[in-house]
């Protein structure tokens with residue numbers, strides 16, 4: 011079994027919870043309240059900037075030019091492709107940019123930045139992998155069910171689309187390569203990092219859904 015297949019087995023219960031979550035279910039049905047989606051997009055814009063930074067940290071710390079190029083391209087795509095998606099919704103719904111991260115966004119971005127800066131590149135790669143893989147799986151899952159009139163169609167099409175699919179396949183390959191070279195304890199850290207980021211994906215959607223502001 012590939013290392014990444016094992017990673018997915020580990021998070022299957024988390025992924026099932028993500029699919030069952032009200033945010034994803036209502037996004038899929040097209041009846042997610044617009045205010046909830048807007049809150050998510052505002053937070054996601056803050057998230058994406060740090061996600062791209064985390065990928066650039068992995069590029070800077072990569073041992074080979076190929077890995078460096080790969081992480082640089084991922085960072086570029088996060089800014090160019092996903093930001094275009096955000097800009098579409100910012101313009102469509104006249105969304106104002108947000109500057110304050112909600113708790114999950116704060117936790118997730120800081121976790122990614124710290125892990126990609128301070129842990130090995132292999133562990134950092136495992137930490138960013140859910141940002142690719144879970145979105146592709148959720149995108150494809152929703153794509154099969156969503157109607158053409160779904161207001162969140164551009165979001166669904168981006169994550170279910172071929173370009174995103176290709177980058178996820180590349181990210182999976184690079185993670186499996188790192189795992190092959192890693193010691194057993196390093197692989198354990200990779201599994202922990204992958205699981206933690208997967209949990210934070212759930213929390214990210216949950217914060218937008220619950221409008222979960224800081225209580226104190």
Ligand SMILES: Cc1ncc(CN)c(N)n1
Nearest residue numbers: 054057092141142145214
């Ligand atoms: C929170 C989150 N995670 C992942 C993705 C997809 N890169 C995203 N846009 N936002």
